Amino acid sequence: MSNKLEHSMSLASPDAKGVSTKQKIALSIGFIGLFILILALANTNFPNQGIFLTLSLVLITLGTIIYANDAYLTKPEGIKNDGVWFKSISSRGVIGWLTGVALTTFYIVLYFYPHFLGQGTDGAPNSGLIGLFDPLSKLLSGNPASQWFVYGTLYTVSILAFGYKFILKYRHNRYQQLRTVSVMFFQLGFAFLIPEFMARLNSDTFKLPYYDLKNVWPLNYYNFEQYRIDEFINAGTIGLSLLIFGVVSIFIITPILTYKFGKRWYCSWVCGCGGLAETTGDAFRQLSSKKLSAWKLERWLIHTVLVFVVIMTTAVVSTYLGYDDTKYWFTKTVFLLSVAAILTIVFALVMIFKRNELGKDARYGAIGYFVVLAALFGIHFFNSDTTIFFIKSETLRATYGLFIGSIFSGVIGTGFYPILGNRSWCRFGCPMAAILGFQQRLFSKFRITTNGGQCISCGNCSTYCEMGIDVRSYAQKGENIVRSSCVGCGVCSAVCPRGVLKLENDSLNGRINSNEILLGNDIDLMNYVNNK
Amino acid sequence: MKHVVIIGNGISGVTAARHIRKKSDKKITIISAETKYFFSRTALMYIYMGHMKFEHTQPYEDWFWKKNRIELKNGFVQRVLPDQKEIEFKNGERLSYDTLIIATGSKPNKFGWPGQDLDGVMGMYHKQDLEKIEHYAPNNQVCKRAVIVGGGLIGIELAEMLRSRNIPVTFLVRESSFWNGVLPKGESEMINRHIIDHHIDLRLSSNLKEIIADEHGKAKAVVIQETGEVIDCDMVGLTAGVSPNIDFLKDSGIELGRGVKVNRYLETNIPDVYAIGDCAEQHEAIGNRRPIEAVWYTGRMMGETVAQTICGNKIQYKPGHWFNSAKFLDIEYQTYGWVFAKPKEYEQQFHWKHTDNTKCITMSYHKETNEFLGINTFGIRMRHEVFDRWLTEKRSADYVLSHLKEANFDPEFFSSFEDEIFASYKNQLRVV
Numbered sequence: 001m002s003n004k005l006e007h008s009m010s011l012a013s014p015d016a017k018g019v020s021t022k023q024k025i026a027l028s029i030g031f032i033g034l035f036i037l038i039l040a041l042a043n044t045n046f047p048n049q050g051i052f053l054t055l056s057l058v059l060i061t062l063g064t065i066i067y068a069n070d071a072y073l074t075k076p077e078g079i080k081n082d083g084v085w086f087k088s089i090s091s092r093g094v095i096g097w098l099t100g101v102a103l104t105t106f107y108i109v110l111y112f113y114p115h116f117l118g119q120g121t122d123g124a125p126n127s128g129l130i131g132l133f134d135p136l137s138k139l140l141s142g143n144p145a146s147q148w149f150v151y152g153t154l155y156t157v158s159i160l161a162f163g164y165k166f167i168l169k170y171r172h173n174r175y176q177q178l179r180t181v182s183v184m185f186f187q188l189g190f191a192f193l194i195p196e197f198m199a200r201l202n203s204d205t206f207k208l209p210y211y212d213l214k215n216v217w218p219l220n221y222y223n224f225e226q227y228r229i230d231e232f233i234n235a236g237t238i239g240l241s242l243l244i245f246g247v248v249s250i251f252i253i254t255p256i257l258t259y260k261f262g263k264r265w266y267c268s269w270v271c272g273c274g275g276l277a278e279t280t281g282d283a284f285r286q287l288s289s290k291k292l293s294a295w296k297l298e299r300w301l302i303h304t305v306l307v308f309v310v311i312m313t314t315a316v317v318s319t320y321l322g323y324d325d326t327k328y329w330f331t332k333t334v335f336l337l338s339v340a341a342i343l344t345i346v347f348a349l350v351m352i353f354k355r356n357e358l359g360k361d362a363r364y365g366a367i368g369y370f371v372v373l374a375a376l377f378g379i380h381f382f383n384s385d386t387t388i389f390f391i392k393s394e395t396l397r398a399t400y401g402l403f404i405g406s407i408f409s410g411v412i413g414t415g416f417y418p419i420l421g422n423r424s425w426c427r428f429g430c431p432m433a434a435i436l437g438f439q440q441r442l443f444s445k446f447r448i449t450t451n452g453g454q455c456i457s458c459g460n461c462s463t464y465c466e467m468g469i470d471v472r473s474y475a476q477k478g479e480n481i482v483r484s485s486c487v488g489c490g491v492c493s494a495v496c497p498r499g500v501l502k503l504e505n506d507s508l509n510g511r512i513n514s515n516e517i518l519l520g521n522d523i524d525l526m527n528y529v530n531n532k
Numbered sequence: 533m534k535h536v537v538i539i540g541n542g543i544s545g546v547t548a549a550r551h552i553r554k555k556s557d558k559k560i561t562i563i564s565a566e567t568k569y570f571f572s573r574t575a576l577m578y579i580y581m582g583h584m585k586f587e588h589t590q591p592y593e594d595w596f597w598k599k600n601r602i603e604l605k606n607g608f609v610q611r612v613l614p615d616q617k618e619i620e621f622k623n624g625e626r627l628s629y630d631t632l633i634i635a636t637g638s639k640p641n642k643f644g645w646p647g648q649d650l651d652g653v654m655g656m657y658h659k660q661d662l663e664k665i666e667h668y669a670p671n672n673q674v675c676k677r678a679v680i681v682g683g684g685l686i687g688i689e690l691a692e693m694l695r696s697r698n699i700p701v702t703f704l705v706r707e708s709s710f711w712n713g714v715l716p717k718g719e720s721e722m723i724n725r726h727i728i729d730h731h732i733d734l735r736l737s738s739n740l741k742e743i744i745a746d747e748h749g750k751a752k753a754v755v756i757q758e759t760g761e762v763i764d765c766d767m768v769g770l771t772a773g774v775s776p777n778i779d780f781l782k783d784s785g786i787e788l789g790r791g792v793k794v795n796r797y798l799e800t801n802i803p804d805v806y807a808i809g810d811c812a813e814q815h816e817a818i819g820n821r822r823p824i825e826a827v828w829y830t831g832r833m834m835g836e837t838v839a840q841t842i843c844g845n846k847i848q849y850k851p852g853h854w855f856n857s858a859k860f861l862d863i864e865y866q867t868y869g870w871v872f873a874k875p876k877e878y879e880q881q882f883h884w885k886h887t888d889n890t891k892c893i894t895m896s897y898h899k900e901t902n903e904f905l906g907i908n909t910f911g912i913r914m915r916h917e918v919f920d921r922w923l924t925e926k927r928s929a930d931y932v933l934s935h936l937k938e939a940n941f942d943p944e945f946f947s948s949f950e951d952e953i954f955a956s957y958k959n960q961l962r963v964v
Contacts, residue, residue, distance in 0.1 A: 078862030452916025458575035499913035522850035
């Protein structure tokens, strides 16, 4: 068999899908908007920043909208994956690669060299790109812009514009539309506007930390740092309520919602990282690796990050708690004991009720549990006010912030969209996803139901799973999909040409059902083989 | 260690191999001349359309076969010698077996049309066919028009493929309405409209007379039997059904009809030789099924069954209730039980169609007893398990339609039509 053909079917586009005139116009409009940002980056001083900023963001949005209208509204409703593997951008071709490089360098500059973007230091006014965003920032919070404000604005515009595109792409699918409207709403409201308005309430006597309410620890790994806790506590009832909400959301709200709906309620309906992945990143979902080896790596990596974040947060919190219980009842010892107690309760419950379901993984869970426990002891016995195991807890925090918070979630997580797919952070790194996934796997009503023996093993579901789940391997066995990593985006169900998959919340019984012989064969044979 | 040799690496052969491996330690060899690894034939269309690359259609990673000690052999079998218990390859090489499973599938039908073997004429069944389509119809510059001959499931998939690259398509269908040998009138007509909505030049009641060659021996036009019209084209797809791919068995002594004749244990007339999947032909049709079932699911089920027999748990092939599915462009189709295009004398049909022309159901039930016999559903997903149970429990049509919500399998938040369907059913009863 010649390789020539294989080649022409992947990278060298057979020009199956030209770009229409309207789409070319749309691309031009969008890129003119982008070019204004690039000019600003090159320190062009625009005479009227407000007008140029508005122009830029409007043109980018308009370009995306016109493009999407022409791409989807001119065709009948249905699945729109024609030519995905022929287009350079979506098949790791030249354009895809360059997009990845551009995004990655943008992230590196954003995180580590904000002064290149024009961030004013030591009270100097902003210039360049960040200066361009000053008018909008002053309008919202009253403060000059920062690199995070620029990033947040672009992030939000991107989710809104590409969210619109995604809604059109799936205009035959109510689930996809509602989900997308939901992430657009949470990004615009909770992640972008509300924290800015909260900042307006700040004065010399009253200051709230910048708080995106839907961002739950451990995704929001810095939520319990000393400066934030101090600000919460000093801000009276409001601040304390927010702090309590932060703790309650971890231990009460998220487990209940995950029990009822699976982790999708967060990952593909609320979360900002998920929001960007599902809208802007939709063109790259097919690039996630479905190999077994990738799954093995994923499990180690994501749980290692989780253990890391638990130890790091515990260490950071314990450094500012005192030993003296006469001053305040919540001492370092009480805190460490309660962390140990919570972990022990979780570990014990899992071992008692779910040992069989976990099988081999129980061993890894146990390893993780004892590592954390050992660390807690370490924190208690080998520390001064600022060090654990003679490492400064500050170092621990900074390391986590650098490698996980910035490099993993931002630079790799988003920068590598066109290379690794749109959810590599969610899949390999996000500790929040790990906790919710653990809950989803062990006690959730959510599953993806497989429709009896109807699977034809075509592979559309696996190909378009952004989390790299080999959905087909379950579907062709007639088995429901109950996986920690599933974010419930519902695309596998949408692209299935035979209607084999359905996301649903149902009873816990019979959620996991592996069959040797599928429905449709001889009843006696099914009973004989499946009930052994 | 007994050696099981399987000819053909499609769904039947591979399912048999997997189940034999699960139950035994026998040596297993799968032979194919088409591809090295098992892939999903039903997904070939998506490769051309750019939804997937070829490797995505392979359900198992490449290491799977070694890990499960299933040997893969690339070769074309030209003869089976049951007396020596050997098979012979095209290159003269021989391989001996203890148990032989023939799972060679189908080949596209050719009815002796003049020009049917020209360049630029192909079926849409093998991976090699896909390569030919890619060669002759890479885009609408090279292929100004394609003609598809034969209106079945493969024909409409080929039409969808070519349309995904904006290639003009003329679709010759022998029947007076698309697939109306299988689909009741209302459904068939709905699909006709859907095909035309996708800018496909649908020609009903049209047979192919001949394919005309250019000076290089490549197809350049087709002639329609009924009208004599000549249609210029650069590619002709022959999709007028398939038949068992068994030419290599002619002198083997294995009993052949249209396919390899097998009994209910999937045994041929020769001991230790079995046939499964598209190429197997039952002596007596099972229930309402055809003696040859060229269907993905039945191939898989025969594979599951024959593995039991070969591993010492001898059982008959007893498929449960009939089911099948397909997708016509943007409309998904599922069927459970039996709904006949021309109702049998005992059969009453209830048809409901949504005004948007993309959803309809046809339910078949017994005139006298009201027993539910089967359902076709278009554009509404239904639960296999629920219908399988209702058919087993012999529920009445009234029961099925009043409980239709239980069977709904559409994604969350989709509009549901059960109430409307039920009201329409009650209305029809009143009229009757």
